[in-house]
Amino acid sequence: MIGASGILSLLFVASCLGDVIEDFEYLSVSEMCELLPPETSFLRPNTCDSWVSCAGNYTNLEQGGCAAGLNYNKELGRCQPKNLCANETEGAFIVDPSSSNCRGYILCKGQKQIKANCPNELIFHPRSRSCVYETQYACPISQTNKPSPACRSLSNHTRLADPVHCDQYYECVGEVLHSRSCPLQEAYDADLGACVPQDRVNCYETAALPEPENTFCVDNVTGKARTGYFADDLSCSKYYICGEPVAGKHDTEPKHISCPLGQYFDFVKLSCRDRLNVRCQLDRCVGANLTYVNVAGDCQSYGRCSGGLTVSLGHCPDGYFFDERNQGCTQTNYHYIACSA
Ligand SMILES: *[C@@H]1O[C@H](CO)[C@@H](O)[C@H](O)[C@H]1NC(C)=O
Ligand SMILES: *[C@@H]1O[C@H](CO)[C@@H](O)[C@H](O)[C@H]1NC(C)=O
Ligand SMILES: *[C@@H]1O[C@H](CO)[C@@H](O)[C@H](O)[C@H]1NC(C)=O
Ligand SMILES: *[C@@H]1O[C@H](CO)[C@@H](O)[C@H](O)[C@H]1NC(C)=O
Ligand SMILES: *[C@@H]1O[C@H](CO)[C@@H](O)[C@H](O)[C@H]1NC(C)=O
Numbered sequence: 001m002i003g004a005s006g007i008l009s010l011l012f013v014a015s016c017l018g019d020v021i022e023d024f025e026y027l028s029v030s031e032m033c034e035l036l037p038p039e040t041s042f043l044r045p046n047t048c049d050s051w052v053s054c055a056g057n058y059t060n061l062e063q064g065g066c067a068a069g070l071n072y073n074k075e076l077g078r079c080q081p082k083n084l085c086a087n088e089t090e091g092a093f094i095v096d097p098s099s100s101n102c103r104g105y106i107l108c109k110g111q112k113q114i115k116a117n118c119p120n121e122l123i124f125h126p127r128s129r130s131c132v133y134e135t136q137y138a139c140p141i142s143q144t145n146k147p148s149p150a151c152r153s154l155s156n157h158t159r160l161a162d163p164v165h166c167d168q169y170y171e172c173v174g175e176v177l178h179s180r181s182c183p184l185q186e187a188y189d190a191d192l193g194a195c196v197p198q199d200r201v202n203c204y205e206t207a208a209l210p211e212p213e214n215t216f217c218v219d220n221v222t223g224k225a226r227t228g229y230f231a232d233d234l235s236c237s238k239y240y241i242c243g244e245p246v247a248g249k250h251d252t253e254p255k256h257i258s259c260p261l262g263q264y265f266d267f268v269k270l271s272c273r274d275r276l277n278v279r280c281q282l283d284r285c286v287g288a289n290l291t292y293v294n295v296a297g298d299c300q301s302y303g304r305c306s307g308g309l310t311v312s313l314g315h316c317p318d319g320y321f322f323d324e325r326n327q328g329c330t331q332t333n334y335h336y337i338a339c340s341a
Contacts, residue, residue, distance in 0.1 A: 032150060033061055035160040035170075035204070037193030043074040043153040048082065052153075074155040085113050095126040102139035105131075147175035161190040161204035169195075217242035217251040225250035229270055232256070236280035237272075237287050239265040261289060276324060276336040284338070285310045294324045299339035302329075 027035075029044065033054035036042075044050035049066040051074075053059070066072050066079035073080045085108030088094060096104030096115055102123040107114040118124050118131035125137040150160070151172035160170040162179070169188040171180050182188055182195035189196045190204035198209060219226040225245040232238040237259045243251040259265055259272035266278045275284070276294065284293040285305035295301040295313065302322040303310040316322050316329035322339070323330050 027150065029063065030061060032153075032160075035163065035190075036154075036158070037191065040154075040158065040193075041074075041077050042155065042158070043072050045149055045153045048072065049079070051079075074153065077155070083113065084108075093124075093129045095124055095129075099124070102137070105129075148172070148177035151175045151177050159188075159193050161188060161207060163204055163206045164208070166201065166203035166207035166209045167198075214252045214254065215250070216240060216254050227251070229265075229267065230254075231265070231267065234282070235286055236264040236275070236278065236282050236284075237261075239267075261287070276334075276338045279337055279340075283310050290324065290327070292322070292324065292327050294322055294336055294339040296339060297341050299333060299336065301339075 029052050032042070032045075033040070033052070036054050039054060039056035039059065041051055041053045044052050044063065048071045051064055051066075051072045053062045053064075055061045070079035071082035072078075084094060084097075084106055085092070088108040090108065090110070092108045094106050094108065096106045099105075099117075103117045105116055105118065105124040107116060121134065122131040123134055123137055123139055124130070125132045151158075152175050154160075154172045156172065156174060158172045159180075160172075160177075162168040162170060166187045167182050169180050169182070171178050185198055186195040187198045187201040187203060187209055188194070188207070189202050190207070191202050201209070203209065216230070217226055218224070225242075227242050227244050230240045230242060232240060235258075239257055239259075241255040241257065243254070245251065262275055263272040264275040264278035264280055265271075266273050275288075279296065281296060283303075284296070285303060286308055288305060288308075291305055292314075293303045293305060293310070295303050299321045300316045302314050302316070302324075304312045304314060320329035320331055321333040322328075323332070323334060324336070324338070
């Protein structure tokens with residue numbers, strides 16, 4: 001994939017700056033094709049009479065030039081006579097369609113097209129065919145929508161993949177590149193050049209789908225938002241906090257908090273406390289940093305830990321009770337909540 005990492009870093013930096021307009025300034029033709037649906041044709045950048053046709057299933061990337069006297073029309077996808085002055089009288093002024101700031105015009109003189117710009121602060125009025133003040137004619141392309149070199153080459157409404165976000169894409173409207181988002185639950189299929197449901201999307205190879213929404217704070221019985229403190233089903237020393245819903249939407253970023261080493265979260269006291277004072281039905285070797293641990297429901301048994309998991313169970317002699325704190329069997333029964341029935 002030639003240049004893919006180059007595109008990626010270029011676009012990433014650019015989109016971080018929120019400036020998508022210049023993103024494609026330095027892309028090669030084959031790099032542009034990588035972002036476009038197969039077999040898309042466009043005007044070769046910085047030319048008027050050369051075209052590029054991106055590779056398809058059975059065709060390779062192809063480049064060609066128009067016959068002498070013709071220009072490539074990217075909207076029609078073919079070459080056309082280029083003399084804009086053909087039907088004009090000698091000395092006529094006409095609008096320069098390639099001008100992005102409305103200042104450009106063309107002077108028809110001796111069968112030739114002479115390009116020029118209106119003086120500063122004036123723009124070309126296509127109907128009065130003269131340079132006027134900006135208050136006299138609203139330039140359809142606003143100053144903030146700068147033309148993109150890529151869109152100057154692509155036909156109207158051509159779409160390009162966003163190499164980073166699969167649920168977004170770019171679209172040329174006129175000469176301006178716009179960033180677009182697919183509808184909810186959809187993403188941009190780089191082969192089809194369209195948004196499709198996420199479960200059957202074929203993302204551009206470096207584009208990622210958005211992280212699925214975190215639904216931990218949705219009650220899976222009622223379907224409503226839940227708030228407060230919740231157990232971590234994998235560890236007794238961790239817990240979640242679901243915040244209040246915001247604008248009717250459940251907390252999508254619940255806090256996941258760990259108690260200090262040796263403590264478990266107690267849902268009655270809503271606090272972290274000595275793990276021997278908390279019932280935990282999960283493996284008590286997890287996160288314990290101990291060799292032997294008490295066993296839930298049996299104060300005479302103990303578990304042996306290895307690699308943070310219980311690997312075997314043992315039993316103290318009759319009349320002895322296991323004490324995790326002292327790492328051995330003793331004749332004192334401390335009735336730890338951790339091992340009580
Ligand atoms: C390429 O092949 C795929 C799968 O056979 C097909 O769906 C797609 O329409 C083809 N694309 C083109 C541009 O022919
Ligand atoms: C000039 O007029 C002819 C005939 O009406 C038309 O086909 C052609 O597109 C026109 N050319 C331009 C540049 O307007
Ligand atoms: C491109 O499409 C937009 C919206 O459909 C339209 O307003 C605009 O005139 C078109 N631009 C060109 C150059 O055809
Ligand atoms: C709700 O989620 C919990 C864990 O998150 C799971 O144990 C339980 O089976 C789920 N209940 C239903 C009705 O899906
Ligand atoms: C676990 O115990 C070992 C040896 O006693 C110690 O080096 C390590 O820092 C402890 N780990 C934690 C997380 O406290």
